[in-house]
Amino acid sequence: MFRGNTLMLGYLENSKPAHEVFKGGWYRTGDLAVRHPDGYIQMKDKARDIIFCEGEVISTLEVEAVLLIHPQVLEAAVVGKYDEVLGETPCAFVKLKEGFGGGVEVSSREILEFCEGTLPGFMVPKVVIFGNLPSPTGKIQKFLLREKANIVGGQE
Numbered sequence: 001m002f003r004g005n006t007l008m009l010g011y012l013e014n015s016k017p018a019h020e021v022f023k024g025g026w027y028r029t030g031d032l033a034v035r036h037p038d039g040y041i042q043m044k045d046k047a048r049d050i051i052f053c054e055g056e057v058i059s060t061l062e063v064e065a066v067l068l069i070h071p072q073v074l075e076a077a078v079v080g081k082y083d084e085v086l087g088e089t090p091c092a093f094v095k096l097k098e099g100f101g102g103g104v105e106v107s108s109r110e111i112l113e114f115c116e117g118t119l120p121g122f123m124v125p126k127v128v129i130f131g132n133l134p135s136p137t138g139k140i141q142k143f144l145l146r147e148k149a150n151i152v153g154g155q156e
Contacts, residue, residue, distance in 0.1 A: 003027060049142060051080035051088045056122045060142075063090055063125065066118045072096050072106045075133050077140045078125060081149040091149040092125035095133055127152065 003026045022028075032044040044059050051058040060078040067076035075095040080088035092115075096106060108128035115124045129152060134141040 049079070051078075051090055053080075053083075053088050053090070053122055054086045058090055058123050060090070063092070063115070063119065063123055066115055067092055067094060067111070069118075070106075070111065070114050073111075074098075075140075077133050077142060077145055079142050079146045079149050081127060081146075083126075089126040090123060091127045091129065091145075091152075093129050093131070093133055093145050093148075096130060 007027055030047045032047055032050070034042045034044055036042065043061075045061045049060045051060060058080075060080075063078040064076045067073050067078070073094055074097045077093045078090050079093070081091035083089045092111065094111060108130070111128045112124060127149070129148070134144045
C-alpha cells in the first residue's frame with residue numbers, strides 16, 4: 001500500500017477497479033510482503049496468486065524459484081488448479097531452454113522429482129505443462145495460465 005500527492009485518483013472511465021484498490025486514500029497493490037526487524041521488506045507474492053491447498057498457504061513465487069534452479073528450465077510460472085478435495089493444487093508451467101542437453105527432453109516426472117528434493121510435499125506441483133508462457137508485455141499473464149490449468153487434467 002502507498003499514498004501520496006503524485007498518486008492517480010483512479011482509472012479513466014472504469015470505476016470498479018478503482019473502488020477495489022483505492023480505499024481511505026491508500027492504493028492497495030495486492031502485493032504481500034514481510035517486513036524484517038532490520039527494516040528490509042521482502043516481497044512474498046500477489047494476493048491473487050496465493051494457493052490454498054488442504055489448509056496450507058503456498059506462495060507461487062517460492063515454487064517458481066525452485067523450478068528456475070533446474071538447469072533445463074528457462075521460464076516458470078505456477079498457478080492454482082481447482083481440486084474438488086484439496087481446494088487448489090500447484091500447477092507448473094515450464095518453458096525449457098532450447099538446445100540444452102543434446103536434444104534430450106526433460107520429463108514432467110523429472111521436474112516433479114527435482115521439486116520433491118527441495119520443497120515440502122504440499123508445495124510440489126501436481127501437474128507440469130510445457131510450452132511458451134503468455135507474456136506479450138514481458139510479464140507472464142497468470143490469469144490465462146489459471147484458465148488453461150483448469151482445463152487440462154493430469155500431467156502433460
